[in-house]
Amino acid sequence: MRFTKLFIPTMREAPSDVTAVCQLLMLRAGYVRQLAAGLYIFLPLGWRVLNKVNRVLKEEMEKIGAQEISMPVLHPAEIWQKTGRWDSIGEEMFRLKDRNGRDMCLGMTHEEIMAWVASKEIKSYKELPQIWYQIQTKLRDEARPRGGVLRTREFIMKDSYSFDADEEGLDISYQLHAEAYHAIFQRCGLKYYQVDSDPGMMGGAGATAHEFMAPTPAGEDEIVLCSGCGYTANVEVARSVASPIDNMNWEIEEVFTPEKRTINEVTGFLKIPAQYLIKTLLMISPDGPVLALIRGDHDLHEKKLTRVLGEFRHATKDEIRSILNIEAGFIGPMGHDNIRKIADFTLKDGNFISGANKSGYHIKGIKPGVQFDVEWYDIQTAKAGDSCFKCGGILRSEKVIEIGNIFKLGTKYSIPLGAVFLDKNGQENPMIMGSYGIGPARIAASAIEQSNDKDGIIWPRNISPFDLQIIPLNMSDPKTVEESEELYSKLREIYNHLTGEAMDVLIDDRDVRPGVKFKDADLIGIPLQVIIGEKTLKNNQIEIKVRRSGEVRKVAIEEAVREIIALYYEIR
């Protein structure tokens, strides 16, 4: 491809309101442009990258027997109503009416539609298992789009769905996907982790789910990792053991804590570390008020508590006053016998301080489960420095981008949509489903986050928009142009003979100064550059530059093609 025939609007100066590195570089290097909040245009280079990723996705999906199909983006409401998600999802779903006033929505995901097809067409165990996938646009009215391409309202996703006759079959489909995902992310040159995750709105209670996470500072999610046993999990589900504390053997005693409401204020005033305090939080659950108890040095994890209570919210200051008859800041767990109490496991052993249910006072010597009844659950947020609940090792944490996920769905969608089949005994059974997603744009963004320098992007070989870039330094010099053009056509031909595929070569045929070409080439980030200038041509040589290392090799023109191809296979 010729640079002069490609639309690559590079920018010297970046827009001031970008924060993520991947967003900055995608904009500056001319890969994408923003249309509105959470809506991105993929320009030629950006689209080439997505297609490179998609090629890898398709190859690996085909390897596990998945079949590519394509589903509509516009869905009738009834199908979503059947599974209950029309009502449970809320504002995140784009909804509209057609001209006849029929309720419709834009697809956020395709479990319902896939299960619908299966319900219509699959009748016998002999037709199972099936794995269907698509690379399709999804629409979600995100509360806050952010990080450029990382969280958008419209995005492309590779989503696949498995249908099995039994749990054993689902295990196999699930495992096949996990293996395919490892192959995909490795081919895309990413550093990533597979972690335990929250099935969230996809699965039912007790469902199995994993996420694939690419570590980068721009990540929205956080995971904890144990270097001892390899345990890794999203903090949304991560179990941990809090750092141990001494048993203080305090007698029950009220202490005067005037105007000291927050954990910080109380620890500062009493000179007692936060781990000896209990945060007592009043929540309003569907079944009424609930007190949630966690250790003072930890944070509540709302998703964990949601799994216990269902959708809950924090009580307002007025509700605290009317329900508990106390001022916020001095709530204690004792004495509220008629209110359900959920305590984190960390409070099982020890002796704590919490509010005295009386303005200006806290109480020492509290023992949850001894002085009053509580239900024990894991409701705290795991954090770096906690101990691993499996092996006791110390956990560390990392910011990550979620690049893929796999869910065991079971019968959550097949039952409501009537996706059933007859088994060998003529018995009707619901199909056992799984769903599996990957975000190609997030793969691209993660690659940039993990692989860049001050000059620009450094693409992993397999997802670069081009395999190499030829840079003729002076388009007015006939010899330069002649050698560049010859190399340009030769490389594409010869590579073709070796592998059956064309090498993607970009030649910068613009009549601009060398400095501009060097800067743009580094910014765009194609892994290999071939530099052709009068200086080295005098010695019958050209130069090959490896973008990642900056290493430059001068080679004789006759050796150029062979050297370039050899080097191409050396880089990752």
Add this chain to the structure above:
RNA sequence: CGGGGCGUAGCGCAGCCUGGUAGCGCACCUGCCUUGGGAGCAGGGGGUCGGAGGUUCGAAUCCUCUCGCCCCGACCA
């Protein structure tokens, strides 16, 4: 949803406080010149100052409303 910030030429910004003919750098167009890390000289084009309303002789500037975009948070007891 809550809080904060910003909207002036394609990009980056100044001007606003203290009202009086809209500016700078880069980019763009033409010509000359130049060709190993975003050259130089000369000339040139481009902005209803996000939008609406108000105050005023006069508004980018002051006031009100509104739209858009970005960031932080969605918590604490």
